[in-house]
Amino acid sequence: MIVALLLVILLVILIMSFQGKGRVPWAGKLRRLHAGSAHRGEWMAPNAVLERVRDDYLEAVDWLHNSMMLDRAQRWVVAPIYLEGGYLKRFQRIVNYYQSTDKMQAYGVLRSAHEVSVRHFSEDGEHCLVIDTQTQRRMATYDLETGERLHTQDLGECTCVYQMVYSSGGNRWKIEAFIQELPARWSHLSSTQRIQVLPNLPEGAGHDN
Numbered sequence: 001m002i003v004a005l006l007l008v009i010l011l012v013i014l015i016m017s018f019q020g021k022g023r024v025p026w027a028g029k030l031r032r033l034h035a036g037s038a039h040r041g042e043w044m045a046p047n048a049v050l051e052r053v054r055d056d057y058l059e060a061v062d063w064l065h066n067s068m069m070l071d072r073a074q075r076w077v078v079a080p081i082y083l084e085g086g087y088l089k090r091f092q093r094i095v096n097y098y099q100s101t102d103k104m105q106a107y108g109v110l111r112s113a114h115e116v117s118v119r120h121f122s123e124d125g126e127h128c129l130v131i132d133t134q135t136q137r138r139m140a141t142y143d144l145e146t147g148e149r150l151h152t153q154d155l156g157e158c159t160c161v162y163q164m165v166y167s168s169g170g171n172r173w174k175i176e177a178f179i180q181e182l183p184a185r186w187s188h189l190s191s192t193q194r195i196q197v198l199p200n201l202p203e204g205a206g207h208d209n
Helices: 002-020 047-069 072-082 085-099
Strands: 031-033 042-044 106-119 127-143 149-167 172-181
Touching: 047 072, 047 106, 047 127, 047 149, 047 172, 072 085, 072 172, 085 172, 106 149, 127 172
Parallel strands: none
Antiparallel strands: 031 042, 106 127, 127 149, 149 172
């Protein structure tokens, strides 16, 4: 009887541990915004989590912009610290492409000011969107061998949307996917505050969808 009771207790502990596995600490602290409103409802995390997402995103972007100055081995090893999923695989394909060709004679470093907002957390709190409005964007091109700056190009302003995922192993948020670049002057449109996240694009969707 005692052995059976101990087995039941052990089973309950195991079930609880598996249920809790992978859950982020803030999962129970998510709040629902615009609940019940069509196309407006979204989950939002506590402010401390939002700040952490911003910090990790900006650190990842800074590394990406400077990674062209590193050799292939460094980029390959360090990339998984900041990138995840499809975005990481795409970065690795690009690294391999340039490594396998002798055509690369210059590299570009993008610099810009970032205004970042964090939105649309998944229900489990492990994914979210980052909306990055980039201003003062300039691409500086350098000679690969000498490091001499060849020219600088003004790229104007843009707003990009990325999907972030929390990595419990790395204890940080990582860029998982590039979603889209928003239309010019999108922040002046009446629909600014109700970005709609679609699981699938509608038929006939164009570039700006």
